[in-house]
Amino acid sequence: MPETAARPLFRFDNSYARELPGLAVPFQPARVPAPSMLYFNRALAEELDLDADTLAGDRGAAVFSGNDVPDGATPIAQAYAGHQFGGFSPSLGDGRALLLGEVTDRHGRRRDIAFKGSGRTPFSRGGDGKAAVGPVLRETILGEAMHALGIPTTRALAAVTTGEPVFREDTVPGAVLTRVAASHLRVGTFQYFAARGELDKLRQLADYTIRRHDAELVDHPDRYVELLRAVAERQAALVARWMHVGFIHGVMNTDNMTISGETIDYGPCAFMEAHDPAAVFSSIDTHGRYAYANQPLIARWNLARLAETLLPLIDADEPEQAIPRVVEVIDAFPARYERHWLTGARAKLGLDRAEEDDGALARDWLALLQAQAVDHTLAWRYLADAADGEGLRLQALFEDTRPLMDWLARWHNRGALEASTPAERALRMRGTSPIYIARNHRVEEALAAAGADGDLGPFDRLLEVLAQPFDERPGLETYAAPAPVEVTARYRTFCGT
Numbered sequence: 001m002p003e004t005a006a007r008p009l010f011r012f013d014n015s016y017a018r019e020l021p022g023l024a025v026p027f028q029p030a031r032v033p034a035p036s037m038l039y040f041n042r043a044l045a046e047e048l049d050l051d052a053d054t055l056a057g058d059r060g061a062a063v064f065s066g067n068d069v070p071d072g073a074t075p076i077a078q079a080y081a082g083h084q085f086g087g088f089s090p091s092l093g094d095g096r097a098l099l100l101g102e103v104t105d106r107h108g109r110r111r112d113i114a115f116k117g118s119g120r121t122p123f124s125r126g127g128d129g130k131a132a133v134g135p136v137l138r139e140t141i142l143g144e145a146m147h148a149l150g151i152p153t154t155r156a157l158a159a160v161t162t163g164e165p166v167f168r169e170d171t172v173p174g175a176v177l178t179r180v181a182a183s184h185l186r187v188g189t190f191q192y193f194a195a196r197g198e199l200d201k202l203r204q205l206a207d208y209t210i211r212r213h214d215a216e217l218v219d220h221p222d223r224y225v226e227l228l229r230a231v232a233e234r235q236a237a238l239v240a241r242w243m244h245v246g247f248i249h250g251v252m253n254t255d256n257m258t259i260s261g262e263t264i265d266y267g268p269c270a271f272m273e274a275h276d277p278a279a280v281f282s283s284i285d286t287h288g289r290y291a292y293a294n295q296p297l298i299a300r301w302n303l304a305r306l307a308e309t310l311l312p313l314i315d316a317d318e319p320e321q322a323i324p325r326v327v328e329v330i331d332a333f334p335a336r337y338e339r340h341w342l343t344g345a346r347a348k349l350g351l352d353r354a355e356e357d358d359g360a361l362a363r364d365w366l367a368l369l370q371a372q373a374v375d376h377t378l379a380w381r382y383l384a385d386a387a388d389g390e391g392l393r394l395q396a397l398f399e400d401t402r403p404l405m406d407w408l409a410r411w412h413n414r415g416a417l418e419a420s421t422p423a424e425r426a427l428r429m430r431g432t433s434p435i436y437i438a439r440n441h442r443v444e445e446a447l448a449a450a451g452a453d454g455d456l457g458p459f460d461r462l463l464e465v466l467a468q469p470f471d472e473r474p475g476l477e478t479y480a481a482p483a484p485v486e487v488t489a490r491y492r493t494f495c496g497t
Contacts, residue, residue, distance in 0.1 A: 009051050009063065010113070012072035012101035016183075019208055023193070023201055024076035029066025029098055030119025030129070032174070034163025037061045038133070038456065039140055041157050044180060048105045048113075048157070055158070064158040064178045066098075066118045073101045077121035081195055082188035082255030083305055085289055090195045092188060092255055093123030096131060099184060110212060112184050113157065116177040132166045133159075134447045135267070136175040137459055141446065142266040143179075145438040145466040151241045152234075153263040154181040172451060182262055185209055187306045188255030194309035203313055209259055224313045225322075228329050232303050232336060234261025239299045240340035243292070244348060245437065246272035246376040250282035250493060252290045252298045254305050268493035271437045273482040275369035275376040281440070283492040296341075300333045347432045348380055349411065350387050350425030352418055361414060368407055372398050375482045377437050384429035387415065387422050434469035436476065438462070440491050441483035 017024065037060060045052040055063065062068035069075065077094035084092075098121065099114045116139075117131025140156035147153050162174040185205075193202040206224055210217045214230045217223045238261050242249065249256070250268035258264050268282035277293030285291070290298060307326035314322035338359075345362035346354065369379050374397045382394035386408060398404050415425060446462045449455040465479045472480075482488070 007051055008072065009054060009059075009070045010072055010101065010103055011049065012070075012074070012103060013110075014072075014074045014101045015110070015212070016078075016099065016102065016112075016208070017074040017076050020201075020204055023205060024078045024099070025093075025122050026075065027077045027098060027121050028069065028075055029115055029176075031067050032065050032162035032164055032176070034161075035061040035065030035067055035176075036161045036163065037064070037158065038137065038161055038175065038450075039156065039159040039459075041144075041155065044155055044157050047107075048103055048111060048180065050103070060158060061160050064115075065160045065162055065176050066115055069100075075100055075115075077123055078184060078189065079123070079192050080186050080188035080255050081191040082186070082253050083191075083302070084253045084255070085285070088191075088195075091123070091125075091192070093192075094121055095124040095127050096121070096129040100178075109182070112179075112181045114179050114181065114184060116179055117174070118176050128166070130162075130166045130174050131177060132168060132172040132451075133161060133175040134172065134451045136177040137447055137450055138443060139177055139179070139266040141438055141443055141459070141462060141466070142269060143263075144463055145469070146247070146263055148467050148469050149241075149245055149434060149437075151245070151247075151263060152182075152238055152261050154179050156180075181258070181264065182260035183209075183212060183258070184264075185212075185259040186255050186264075187257045187259070187302050187309075188253070189259075190306055190309040191254060194312075199312055199316075202309065206310065206313055213260055222314075224310045225325050225329065228303070228307055228310055228326060231259055231261070231306060232329055232333050235299045235303065236296075236333060236337040237261065237340045238263065239295050240337060240344055242295060243341060244344045244432075245434065246275070246292070248272055248279060248281060248290070248292045249295065250280075250285060250290055252295065252302065254302050257299070257302045270440050270491070270493050272376050273440075273488050274373040274485075275366060275379070276373070277370065281491055281493045296334070296337050299337070300330060303333060304330050344432075348383075348429060350384070350415060350418075350420075350429045352420065355414065355417065358414070361410060364407060365411075368398075368403055371403070372400065374398060377434065378480070378482070380433035381430070381435050384426045384433060387429055388426035389422065430472075431470055435472045435480050436465050436469045438466055439479065439481075439483065440493075441487055442479060 040056050042052050075098045079093045081090045082092050097116045098118050102110055105111050120129035136159045140159055143153050143155045157180050158178040160176050164174045165171045166174040210227055217226045220226050248270050256265045270281035272279045272292055279292040280288045311319040311322045342359050386394050395401050446458040449458045
């Protein structure tokens with residue numbers, strides 16, 4: 001269907017397809033029999049400078065299902081490899097995804113628009129390339145929840161049903177997700193070409209990445225080391241934010257670590273309830289490799305894999321000579337992460353100025369939560385009440401309040417060193433510690449209703465609540481409450497899409 005000259009649906013400028021021939025495979029999405037819109041993110045569409053009015057209707061369902069590829073799109077399946085649970089897979093790639101194209105949003109930022117679940121590609125390796133309604137809506141919920149929390153993330157622009165079944169453990173309705181990202185470049189993208197010794201393509205990829213994400217490095221004489229440093233900085237900041245909200249990604253494979261520093265691929269992820277460093281919810285993480293407390297360690301490990309791919313670019317004649325230079329960046333990651341984590345911890349504790357013992361104060365607080373299996377989110381939120389002299393909700397979370405009271409005395413003494421008043425600190429704390437997160441049981445309830453009965457009411461309501469995670473509102477108490485202990489104890493998540 002032709003688009004009007006006055007107002008194209010998308011103003012595509014597809015730099016990846018244009019500038020990196022041979023780093024992806026041109027491919028078309030599969031047609032589906034009966035597309036129907038499940039979700040359309042109008043606010044995001046307007047941010048992307050799209051024709052939101054047209055895309056919200058039947059035309060949008062046709063576009064976002066892949067049936068109607070819009071003018072200017074150049075659909076491609078991107079190549080990448082990846083370490084998955086420590087084992088290297090040299091050829092992964094977009095087995096059920098296609099990069100439709102790139103647009104420049106109203107803020108001048110280049111953004112990818114990509115399908116997930118749009119059918120088989122040359123990278124499908126025997127899979128059907130499809131996605132189901134449940135996992136598509138799950139990624140929608142989690143991405144929007146993270147965005148509202150201020151955490152860099154990919155986001156859902158649209159979700160449509162396809163009118164055809166998808167065969168998993170059961171037969172479930174099919175769907176396609178349209179995902180927006182700063183880019184879909186991953187550590188695994190670099191690994192794909194490094195593993196094949198395709199150094200020309202690897203250099204093209206690295207230079208493109210710098211132009212796209214770190215343009216200030218384009219003329220830097222040591223730009224590949226500096227690229228690694230920039231990625232390390234973004235990942236340190238990202239993972240610190242995950243840790244502060246109790247988010248567990250669940251599958252931190254190198255193909256799921258973005259160069260941009262955005263959270264990507266909400267498969268077996270979950271939010272921790274009772275604070276537990278060993279918390280794991282992924283059904284496939286049987287040894288706890290990606291447990292909550294391991295996430296900073298895995299981020300460093302993944303960065304080391306990125307560093308390995310850059311060695312021949314840093315020193316083409318003797319790559320081994322570049323090892324000390326990248327090791328310096330990797331070894332600096334724990335301190336880099338600690339800096340971001342401590343900055344966030346101070347904010348959550350209501351502290352502006354830096355004191356030497358702030359890290360110990362924050363970690364002792366988390367040890368209290370762990371010792372009595374206290375809900376991570378509510379403990380942080382109700383701590384703001386205690387800053388304002390109202391400690392009853394916080395005390396009710398603890399079976400034994402004596403350790404809590406001892407710690408609170410230390411915290412109040414520390415707060416007395418601040419220039420702000422307790423009320424001012426409480427207000428700031430409520431702006432950093434949410435009252436509402438994507439509680440696992442609420443997510444599952446929304447997905448079950450949508451999948452079994454086609455009832456989107458619980459999904460829409462949950463999205464509405466999560467859009468304002470820091471604003472406590474009457475009548476939403478059930479959305480703030482954790483699941484019963486027995487429910488959380490047996491809760492498992494899966495790689496769904």
